[in-house]
Amino acid sequence: MTDGTSATQRSPEPVGFDDPLAPAPADGEGFETNWTVRTGDVDPNNRLRFDGMARYLQDIGSDNLDATSLGVTDPFWIVRRTVIDVHTPVEFPDRVHMRRWCSSMSTRWSNMRVNITTDKGASIETEGFWINISASTGMPTRISDEALALLARTTDEHRLRWKAWLTEPVPSPAHTDVQFPLRATDIDPFNHVNNAAYWHAVEELLVDHADLLHAPHRAVIEYLSPILAGDHVTIRHRFEGGALTVWFVVDDAVRSVAKVAPRA
Template sequence: MGTDTTATPSATQPLSDLPADASPYTTERTVRTGDVDNHQRLRLDGIARYLQDIGTDNLAALDATGTDPLWIVRRTVIDVHRPARYPQHLRLRRWCDALSTRWANIRVRMDEIEPDGEGALIDTAGFWIDISPTSGAPTRISDPLFERMARHAHDTRLRWRAWLSPDADGTDHAAPFPLRVTDIDPFDHVNNATYWHGVEEHLAERSDLQDGPYRAVVEHLRPVVAGDELTIRTRHEDDALSLWFTVGDEVRAVARVARATVTKVPTPGKSGIATPSGDGSKHLRWDA
């Protein structure tokens, strides 16, 4: 997406690009009807499931399921440049662009294979934490996996910085979001895709945000578990939608969808003039 990027992602800057010498883990996926809306657009919860699956497959390909089997996501960023639609065939490329000893920022780029025109383009980033299966606490990434992940990382001292405010004051609507048995994962937590179900429920009212490029973010503060009575509080703005997932008065997760603006981002070089990135995407900026 250009060169004005940061290894520790910023709420208003493009995600880092794929290094030229990188060899990311690559797989393919066909968009199916179970993951699209009534306009055949690949929904955000469908994208979240793709990210979960490619992560599991990537660990298996690296023989790391025995040493680093359990990861939880603290933040997911989805930059929709051009939405994917049924029945497009997508290429997914996954690599680590920043990490520390216990967590990593993982990039996944989804683009259409043999597009008719520009084609779908979706960039994502996930802040993943390595969890000990015995203690349930963050644990050190195993040495072999760390070495593999760090090969193309811009930063090996990654720190957590929240992007979204947990302050739910000033919301304009609140409604129960009943949980289903199918929303619960093997650890009795609500699975990642369920939060995106909630985002999609309210994003359906905002076709203006879906018409152009947009960024969607979910940050997890505390788990939602089986039996919790979940409420979604929302605030609508001209160019954004904010959501707070609450249990009682406690905020468990925060989400935001914001329209992107096209900007000229200088690239280093003699001319100093912005140029398109190699995949044809425009330079974008998001409002915080």
């Protein structure tokens, strides 16, 4: 999932919502690509939306796999958490440059960092907790030896563990609850709601809290269990302390949590 010459570094991994992301590796390490920002991914103010960013992260991941033999040995991955730090937003028209690398790993999952920049000064840092999935069982499986060797080129942190960041209890039902009808186009090949589609609900709620987007901010989403085609989804949210938290609820169980908050 990375390529380039071997170079490891000690990466201080974030362990909570307020922690900084791990730094970039040496120049020349990681996978890099570029593409043009399209109008389908921006809001009325030409800001690149969160669902657009999520698609970018999926697409660079796929391109990264295709650029190595991992497209054959380790082709299926699902994301458990996405962190997006918007320092300066991407705005249309522009062209993004993206760099992707592993910042920490274990034998079944890895943290993959992606930095998004543009010549116009946009700067977004991201991190995804990605789990390797067996094509036959649909369950987490050991990463191949070849993939582990590639991942290790940009990190010497090999004991990555999952720890949830968004643990605030879901609020009780309220008049502010909204239904989130699923569309056929929201469903991915695993019969799950695609991770980018969750951000549609976050963007809808941000319309009433647009000030969050006018300064540096962090957005995090954690996928606790899949939302499947046919599920009836309720969105609950709370705006408190300048931060927006969103819960995706199915049959009284929280399936996913997202939070957007200012950054210093």
